Amino acid sequence: MLSLRGVSYRYPGAALDSLHDVSLELPGGTITGLLGAPESGLSTVCMVLGGLAPRVIGGTLRGESSIDGQDVRGWPMHRLCESVVLGLGQPAGQLSMVAATVYEEVAFGPANLGLSRSEVMARTEQALEQLAIHDLASRDPGRLSGGQQQLVALAGLLAMRARHLILDEPVAALDAHGRTLALAALAAAAAGGAAVLVATQHSDLVASICSSVALLTGGRVMRQGPPGEVLADPATWALGIAEPAEQRLARLLGDIGDGR
Amino acid sequence: MNATWIRVGGGLLAFLVVGLAGVLVLRQIDPERAADSWSLVTLLAIPAGIAIYALIEYLQTGRLESIRRQFDTRTLVLMPVAMGLNIVLGTAVASALKVPVYLDSVGTILVAALAGPLAGALTGLLANLVWTYLAPPPFGSPFAAPFALVAVVIGLLAGSFARWGWLRPRPGASGRDLAIGSVVAMGLVIIMAVLALGVWQVASLGGELAPSSDETAFLALGWLAMLLVVGTGIGLAWLLVRDRDLTAAYIVVAGAITGVTAAIVAAPIAASLFGGVTGSGADFVIAAFRQAGADLEQAVLGQSLVSDSIDKVVTYFVVYVILGTLAVRTRARFPQGRYLIAQPTDEPAGRAPGAGHAGS
Amino acid sequence: MATVVAVVVLGGVVGPVLVWLLAVLLPAAAARVLPGLLRTSALLALPIAVSAAIVNILFTPGGETVLVELGPLRVTGEGVSVAVEVVVRVLVMAGAVTLYYLATRPAELVASLQAHGFPARTTFVIHNAVAMIPRLAERAGEVTEAQRARGLDSEGSLRRRLRGVTAVAGPTVSGAIGEAETRALALEMRGFTRPGRHTLLWAPVDRGSQRAARWVMVTTVAVLVALRLAGWTAPW
Numbered sequence: 015m016l017s018l019r020g021v022s023y024r025y026p027g028a029a030l031d032s033l034h035d036v037s038l039e040l041p042g043g044t045i046t047g048l049l050g051a052p053e054s055g056l057s058t059v060c061m062v063l064g065g066l067a068p069r070v071i072g073g074t075l076r077g078e079s080s081i082d083g084q085d086v087r088g089w090p091m092h093r094l095c096e097s098v099v100l101g102l103g104q105p106a107g108q109l110s111m112v113a114a115t116v117y118e119e120v121a122f123g124p125a126n127l128g129l130s131r132s133e134v135m136a137r138t139e140q141a142l143e144q145l146a147i148h149d150l151a152s153r154d155p156g157r158l159s160g161g162q163q164q165l166v167a168l169a170g171l172l173a174m175r176a177r178h179l180i181l182d183e184p185v186a187a188l189d190a191h192g193r194t195l196a197l198a199a200l201a202a203a204a205a206g207g208a209a210v211l212v213a214t215q216h217s218d219l220v221a222s223i224c225s226s227v228a229l230l231t232g233g234r235v236m237r238q239g240p241p242g243e244v245l246a247d248p249a250t251w252a253l254g255i256a257e258p259a260e261q262r263l264a265r266l267l268g269d270i271g272d273g274r
Numbered sequence: 275m276n277a278t279w280i281r282v283g284g285g286l287l288a289f290l291v292v293g294l295a296g297v298l299v300l301r302q303i304d305p306e307r308a309a310d311s312w313s314l315v316t317l318l319a320i321p322a323g324i325a326i327y328a329l330i331e332y333l334q335t336g337r338l339e340s341i342r343r344q345f346d347t348r349t350l351v352l353m354p355v356a357m358g359l360n361i362v363l364g365t366a367v368a369s370a371l372k373v374p375v376y377l378d379s380v381g382t383i384l385v386a387a388l389a390g391p392l393a394g395a396l397t398g399l400l401a402n403l404v405w406t407y408l409a410p411p412p413f414g415s416p417f418a419a420p421f422a423l424v425a426v427v428i429g430l431l432a433g434s435f436a437r438w439g440w441l442r443p444r445p446g447a448s449g450r451d452l453a454i455g456s457v458v459a460m461g462l463v464i465i466m467a468v469l470a471l472g473v474w475q476v477a478s479l480g481g482e483l484a485p486s487s488d489e490t491a492f493l494a495l496g497w498l499a500m501l502l503v504v505g506t507g508i509g510l511a512w513l514l515v516r517d518r519d520l521t522a523a524y525i526v527v528a529g530a531i532t533g534v535t536a537a538i539v540a541a542p543i544a545a546s547l548f549g550g551v552t553g554s555g556a557d558f559v560i561a562a563f564r565q566a567g568a569d570l571e572q573a574v575l576g577q578s579l580v581s582d583s584i585d586k587v588v589t590y591f592v593v594y595v596i597l598g599t600l601a602v603r604t605r606a607r608f609p610q611g612r613y614l615i616a617q618p619t620d621e622p623a624g625r626a627p628g629a630g631h632a633g634s
Numbered sequence: 635m636a637t638v639v640a641v642v643v644l645g646g647v648v649g650p651v652l653v654w655l656l657a658v659l660l661p662a663a664a665a666r667v668l669p670g671l672l673r674t675s676a677l678l679a680l681p682i683a684v685s686a687a688i689v690n691i692l693f694t695p696g697g698e699t700v701l702v703e704l705g706p707l708r709v710t711g712e713g714v715s716v717a718v719e720v721v722v723r724v725l726v727m728a729g730a731v732t733l734y735y736l737a738t739r740p741a742e743l744v745a746s747l748q749a750h751g752f753p754a755r756t757t758f759v760i761h762n763a764v765a766m767i768p769r770l771a772e773r774a775g776e777v778t779e780a781q782r783a784r785g786l787d788s789e790g791s792l793r794r795r796l797r798g799v800t801a802v803a804g805p806t807v808s809g810a811i812g813e814a815e816t817r818a819l820a821l822e823m824r825g826f827t828r829p830g831r832h833t834l835l836w837a838p839v840d841r842g843s844q845r846a847a848r849w850v851m852v853t854t855v856a857v858l859v860a861l862r863l864a865g866w867t868a869p870w
């Protein structure tokens with residue numbers, strides 16, 4: 015379970031807070047969506063949850079941040095990454111570029127943790143299997159397409175077997191097949207007890223897999239609830255988020271049917 | 275600040291002591307090769323200085339914070355980019371350009387400015403070693419490794435200058451400051467230009483200035499380098515006149531000091547190992563000096579003084595421009611970033627780095 | 635491994651030809667890279683060898699045995715001998731370095747370093763730097779393309795070309811730095827900063843014979859340097 019209570023965050027050198035009094039509860043075993051328009055603070059929330067803010071980025075954090083009931087604000091990054099990992103948005107930036115093959119790239123995380131070689135290999139194999147990229151194992155990560163790189167980056171995160179997952183735009187560069195694999199992997203993680211957060215601007219992603227949706231705008235959480243409710247509320251669309259395509263189509267057809 | 279001065283003072287003292295002792299010892303052994311002794315002595319004296327610095331800091335605080343702080347993850351990721359920049363630019367200039375500059379320290383000075391003197395020094399050192407031993411064939415240069423020492427010196431100097439705020443933008447400076455700065459800067463520039471032109475005339479085997487090479491990538495980079503050299507002169511004037519940015523003067527001074535120091539350290543290495551030649555445009559300059567009657571070491575020193583000064587001024591300017599293209603927030607996150615910013619920023623709200631799509 | 639070969643050459647300013655035979659050609663033949671080695675090292679050495687030859691042959695002042703006179707330029711015996719010495723030295727260095735490059739892959743070197751106790755951070759920097767070189771060069775290629783797309787190859791005033799190049803060069807450098815920023819975050823996220831040993835998946839085998847060869851080379855260099863300092867120079 016990941017939880018933020020009354021969290022406000024300000025970037026270093028900024029004059030105003032980016033997050034205002036944000037409270038989020040992410041129970042284990044669920045996939046929660048964080049939906050917001052561009053510039054609403056999505057990535058900031060992810061970094062706070064993932065521990066990068068303020069540890070690596072600097073800035074000031076007020077409020078409580080806890081994982082499984084423990085206050086983690088004093089934990090160093092390398093201890094935190096066993097409890098929660100964060101997937102950033104850009105696939106190319108996420109790759110370490112020191113791995114000659116995809117296999118070594120995925121193994122990078124577990125290897126950093128100092129596990130035994132057999133354990134590292136087991137975790138790598140499983141992650142590759144889960145995302146069906148075993149055939150890419152001997153390829154050079156730098157030469158893959160954007161979608162393939164995103165899958166490799168995700169595999170690298172999964173291989174770390176952290177207890178919880180935070181993902182910032184995890185499926186942006188993926189084609190339909192890749193999306194299915196990635197979402198299945200997320201569902202499997204949640205089924206294993208992880209608290210999963212997916213931050214995105216795309217409401218149809220949220221509609222498909224999340225059991226609960228939180229709306230973020232201007233650094234504040236407007237509401238949180240089941241996707242059916244939140245996405246049906248017209249106030250949501252006023253915030254600058256695009257409706258899911260199906261919903262919009264249904265609405266338009268409904269309007270036409272009503273003779274408007 | 276007091277503690278820092280003790281540390282730095284101790285390090286410098288150790289450097290000087292070891293240096294002097296080394297020179298004296300070597301002079302006893304072999305008075306002929308006094309020129310060689312410079313490099314060897316510096317090779318020993320610099321680590322000694324750094325070691326004493328670290329030792330004092332450890333005794334003072336029980337930790338090595340000022341050193342460790344320079345090497346956070348951000349620096350570690352920037353260093354390879356900087357090293358690549360050194361190698362790629364340096365190779366292109368050496369093979370495609372006939373102008374006597376090197377442009378192989380851009381990365382070193384960039385890291386030194388953002389992260390600190392030791393980080394910059396290490397960047398330069400590793401860059402030179404990688405350039406010789408690990409760089410793939412179009413880029414490999416067998417002659418870079420011995421000059422790793424020069425790169426260390428450059429890094430240490432640049433990091434110190436940046437720490438003292440020399441690379442902080444100073445737009446809108448007062449008329450009086452600008453006038454003084456302009457005089458100093460223009461004076462140095464004129465001296466360097468006159469020396470360079472004079473040498474150029476003598477070495478009239480120089481041929482054309484336009485870049486020429488078979489590899490298209492090098493050709494493009496050669497043009498880029500050429501434009502950098504020309505652009506620097508224009509750019510410095512622009513800074514002074516339009517932006518009223520006094521930092522232009524600091525750039526010239528920093529470049530001159532770094533260039534001269536680098537030349538002094540590099541000349542003996544070049545002279546004793548390669549007979550002074552490096553296959554670049556600088557060789558014509560050496561030829562010119564020798565024809566005028568100078569012996570090998572003097573010729574190399576003369577060439578180095580001219581080339582290195584120009585080269586370093588251009589490099590500092592390029593680094594300044596690069597720093598300017600980085601968002602203030604990006605600079606601030608680096609260990610020495612706050613000395614590179616004009617004043618505390620007042621952005622309405624920060625933005626996440628590398629955010630998914632359009633940022634959020 | 636081959637690290638020390640180059641060091642030997644740098645120190646072995648004395649009797650370089652012998653060194654060339656022993657330390658460069660022999661291992662090259664063993665590694666079956668001899669023809670490639672000769673070709674590449676000759677190419678590498680060519681510009682500087684020519685430069686060195688010209689400068690030293692024609693411009694060494696104060697020579698006594700004048701061989702040829704071409705107007706104001708004089709070819710002297712001393713100049714020629716210095717030139718020969720420099721050229722040979724250059725060839726040997728180029729050869730050693732090329733051997734090193736051909737026989738080693740950065741991945742192996744880095745893994746070997748890490749196996750011997752180098753911290754993971756240092757090896758990361760080295761490995762990443764080598765990977766960056768072709769990427770930066772690719773970006774430079776994009777500069778060329780952008781220039782060509784603007785039709786600035788042979789026509790176009792200097793000012794237009796200047797603007798064209800800076801318009802592309804500027805963002806590429808800051809783009810590279812921006813990507814470095816993301817990478818730093820991702821590295822932290824994947825436990826890169828954890829103190830202590832990071833697991834190595836594999837490392838090149840360090841056989842006893844290699845270790846012995848290394849010791850021989852290191853001691854030879856040390857002896858040569860000591861002799862040099864003591865003022866001894868080779869008679870040939």
